[in-house]
Amino acid sequence: MSRGGAGVPEAGGGTRTLAVWCPDWPAVTAAVLAGLPADRPVAVVSANRVVACTAGARADGVRRGLRRREAQARCPELYVAQADVDRDARLFEPVVAAVDSLAPGVEVLRPGLLVLAARGPSGYFGSEQAAAERLVDEVAAAGVECQVGVADTLSAAVVAARRGLLVQPGASAAFLAPLAVAELAQEPGTSAPERAELVDLLRRLGLRTIGDFAALSPTDVGSRFGADAVLAHRSARGLPERPPSARRAPPELVVELRCDPPVERVDAAAFAARSLALDLHARLAAAGVACTRLAVHARTGNGEEHARTWRCAEPLTPEGTADRVRWQLDGWLTGRSGSRPTAGVVVLRLEPVEVVSAGALQLGLWGGVGEGDDRARRALVRVQGLLGGDAVQVGVRSGGRGPAEQVTLLPWGDERVPVLDPAAPWPGRVPAPAPATVPVEPVEVQLLDAAGVAVAVSDRGEVSAPPATVVRAGRGSPVLAWAGPWPVDERWWDPAVAQQGFRAQVVVGARAPDAGRGSDVGREHEQGLLLRGGAGCWHVEGVYD
Incomplete structure (x- = not known):
């Protein structure tokens, strides 16, 4: 733990803030749950882009914002996990409890980052330096690495924690001044989502450092930028982010x-x-x-x-x-x-x-x-209260090969954790685009050739005759195009759950609904079907628009 910043302490000193930051927390939690060794490169992705990674991954060139494919190309042994804030929060609770056991009054900004007033711990342990060292040891006893920073304001303390520094009283503005203006948007726990747009605008205006931004007049900032820019400007000047007018709730x-x-x-x-x-x-x-x-x-x-x-x-x-x-x-x-x-x-x-x-x-x-x-x-x-928690369900993207397997239904409000990992490799998965409609229960159909005989598939995946008609609910629709069949042979090692058969895609002509007088009644429109079956029995797995 080192000290940073220079200057004479201000009169009164104000309330000092102590921040505890666990580096790369989303990647750390993903590695812990996966049982990976500490030196294994790990990256967490959201919307197919890296949002967090470990030091081992960064050593191989992985950075936040990279596309998943590019990150895996730079680091072939990279373990990739999906972002899960619930997972991060669950595993952060022991860290919060460890800090709270030494210094009550902990406030959690986000999983991986917490703050508290520095006066109590520093008075009890003798100094801010001793308090910081004791907190680091306590968190390490919980099996987690962390860094501690202390400064006059919350945002400065968070920036100091990323560097493991204790900023002298009254020196927060001087400590922040030479840093890149991007530091104002580095931590989502202390800034609004639109802060990144503000940083981009400041760069285009030629304001490269926090000190350049702090040198602007508060009046000019308030008249030119939005409310979040005013808060960022206060942080850049070493002032509390929230004015003293913030009041306690009645x-x-x-x-x-x-x-x-x-x-x-x-x-x-x-x-x-x-x-x-x-x-x-x-x-x-x-x-x-x-x-x-x-x-x-x-x-x-x-x-x-x-x-x-x-x-x-x-x-x-x-x-x-x-x-x-x-x-x-x-x-x-x-x-x-x-x-x-x-x-x-x-x-x-x-x-x-x-x-x-x-x-x-x-x-x-x-x-x-x-x-x-x-x-x-x-x-x-209200509906859940009347009918039970399972009465309202939402779909979560899951892993699997068929369209029905790729959706997990969970009660509304529950943690959205799929049954199977969608990021895992699924050889033989139905390619994009996905069917627009997936029946809750597979719909049985007949696939007939031109002679009206059921189409069968041999062990080699060859059809007995080209499909000509699909019969659904006693009504036939002509087959306009078809592709397949492709073999399905899943979990062959477990006879209890093994699935075998074939998939095929067909485009049929279906009757358009009567749109009224003057419409083209009887006109055929095309519809794509994903079929699964074989041995003369087929089911509709999905319907394409």
Whole structure:
């Protein structure tokens, strides 16, 4: 741990902030769950681009923003995992618990990054240097590497943590000044998503360093740029990101849920969190405020309590609130935080620690942000409450070869983890484009040749005669084109689940619906079908538009 920055401490000094940063956290968690050695190159991708990677991957030229194919070309032994914020949050809970055991008052910015006031730990351990070293040792005991930074402001402390520095009091602006302006958008836990656009604009204006940006007049920044630029400018000048006007929430905004029966499972806790989050945001909207810091409290039937504070760069949404409650309770109920409760949760309480005016939000022309989505969420929660959690399901892209296998249906609001990894190699997978419609149950059809005889497929994959007609529900449609068949031989080593047969694609002519007088009644339109079967029996696996 080293010291950085120079200058004379300011009068009063202000509140110092200590940040604990775990490098490459998404890649670290992916490697842990996969059981990979520490030296194995790992990359995490989202939308087919690298969003995080380990030091071993960077040594081979892998960088954030690279396409997956290019990253694998640079590092052939690269292990690639899909981004999963729920996974990152679950495995981060032991780190938060370790820090909280030494220094209460921890605030989680995102999985992999937390902050707390430096005064308590530095006073207890004798100095900021000693406190930082003790925190590093405590986190290392939990099996995780971390770096600690201390500065006058939150954003400066986060930047210092990435370098393992303790910035002298009053020297935050001088510490940030020579750094590239891109540092203002480096950490999503302290900046809004549009910060990257601001950084790009500042570069095009010739402002290359944070000091160049800080030299601008606050009046000019406020008149030329948006609200996020004003916050970024305050950070560049070494001032607190949020002005002192941010106020504590009134007590009537606190929401509480008494669980009867007690909640002992994570899925039940997630269901309760969704309804409680909707109640909280309804009260916030009625008061004209939005929450930026949220405290989640849980109490068991035996009197055990668990509390955690979450800080966000932007006002929380109902989904964001429910996610944070689920992450926290997941780590506690499963024992990942180090102390598993001896009874179920009987009281769950959400307390807005800090709120801002709803005017800070970008409102839509016809209502608040996500007003329609909020009504839909309420309706879905209501349906689940009446009919059960499985009554509302959403599809998640999964792994597999057939179209039905590539979708996993999960209850709405649950963690979206597919049954099979879609990024794994699936030789023999049905190529793109995917069918627009996939029947819940395969539809049986007959595939006939020109003589009306069922088309059979030999062991060599040869058809007995070219397909001429597809019969569905007693009605025949002429085959205009066909391709295949291709063999299907899956899990041949396990007779209980082995699947064998063939797939074929056909284009048939179907009757267009009667569009009314003057329409071309009787006109044929084309429709593509994905068939699976053989031995005279075929089923429709998918329908192409």
